Amino acid sequence: MTKLALAWPVRDKSADRKGASAVRGRSDGKGRIVGRDLAMKFPAKAGPVVALDNLDIEIQPGEFLALLGPSGCGKSTLLNLIAGILKPTSGTISIDGAEVEGPNPGCGIVFQHHSLFPWMSVLENVAFGPRMLGHADPVGSARTFLSLVGLEKHAKAWPSSLSGGMQQRVGIARALATYPPVLLMDEPFGALDAQTRSIMQDELLKLWSQFKTTVVFVTHDIDEAIFLADRVVVMKTLPGGIKREVRIDLPRPRSPDIIKSDRFNTYRSEIFELIREETLKVFQSRD
Ligand SMILES: Nc1ncnc2c1ncn2[C@@H]1O[C@H](COP(=O)(O)OP(=O)(O)OP(=O)(O)O)[C@@H](O)[C@H]1O
Ligand SMILES: [Mg+2]
Numbered sequence: 001m002t003k004l005a006l007a008w009p010v011r012d013k014s015a016d017r018k019g020a021s022a023v024r025g026r027s028d029g030k031g032r033i034v035g036r037d038l039a040m041k042f043p044a045k046a047g048p049v050v051a052l053d054n055l056d057i058e059i060q061p062g063e064f065l066a067l068l069g070p071s072g073c074g075k076s077t078l079l080n081l082i083a084g085i086l087k088p089t090s091g092t093i094s095i096d097g098a099e100v101e102g103p104n105p106g107c108g109i110v111f112q113h114h115s116l117f118p119w120m121s122v123l124e125n126v127a128f129g130p131r132m133l134g135h136a137d138p139v140g141s142a143r144t145f146l147s148l149v150g151l152e153k154h155a156k157a158w159p160s161s162l163s164g165g166m167q168q169r170v171g172i173a174r175a176l177a178t179y180p181p182v183l184l185m186d187e188p189f190g191a192l193d194a195q196t197r198s199i200m201q202d203e204l205l206k207l208w209s210q211f212k213t214t215v216v217f218v219t220h221d222i223d224e225a226i227f228l229a230d231r232v233v234v235m236k237t238l239p240g241g242i243k244r245e246v247r248i249d250l251p252r253p254r255s256p257d258i259i260k261s262d263r264f265n266t267y268r269s270e271i272f273e274l275i276r277e278e279t280l281k282v283f284q285s286r287d
Helices: 003-007 075-083 122-132 138-148 164-176 194-211 222-228 256-260 262-286
Strands: 033-042 049-059 064-068 090-095 107-110 182-186 214-218 231-236 241-247
Touching (some): 064 222, 075 107, 122 164, 194 222, 194 256, 214 222, 231 262
Parallel strands (some): 064 214, 064 231, 107 182
């Protein structure tokens, strides 16, 4: 039995099978996200800002989806709608058929800057979610997840004593420790140096191949999006919505060398052009 299967209250038997990393989605089939005709307007002094309009999206259980687009196009807004932190002005969003009506423990969230509780040890930060949900052994689960992100030796440390990359790893362990069907990540590696970032991407893919949670990953980095995702959604601006989806047909498991391949280059050029068109629109609208 894997460490993961021991840690989670709902044991994912498929994770025990040899070669299970190739299996798409969790054995309970959870993690389907469906957004229909979503719109989000924010009040502002100069008139309402239409952050999103007419947005339809469907994300399959276990899919790794990356959201790319110019600054202000509504990526974080969409993530917050899925998390139930924001309520859409119109339209609906559902996870596994249940409409999202408020913050939902079925979504783990990792932000750009860690949001660990500074007054709790690293171990207690990771144990917090399982404890709140009444799991049988929150500290045991926390230890398992810390070891999965390679930080078991830092269990007693305060978050402030860790480097930025280590803090983000604790954030990922904390988000996963409740076995959420959906993991939402908003530029989680944006503040890290290039080397640490590349290692974190690799580690995230290894973890994802075990936990099989649906991931919605926001980034500004085209290579990061292609390297990680099954599908890259490029958003348009003014108002935000989906401009184009690009399915990333690269074999898994992916090694960092894949970014040198011809196919990767083709995806990079295609997506670069799509984002450039949208970014130019933002600048033209300011003239
Ligand atoms: N609480 C709010 N009140 C008013 N306007 C908001 C609010 N939140 C977001 N907006 C506006 O909605 C639009 C989309 O914002 P959002 O943060 O989703 O963009 P983003 O794509 O995540 O940008 P970035 O890449 O810079 O993080 C922006 O024009 C922003 O100013
Ligand atoms: Mg954002």
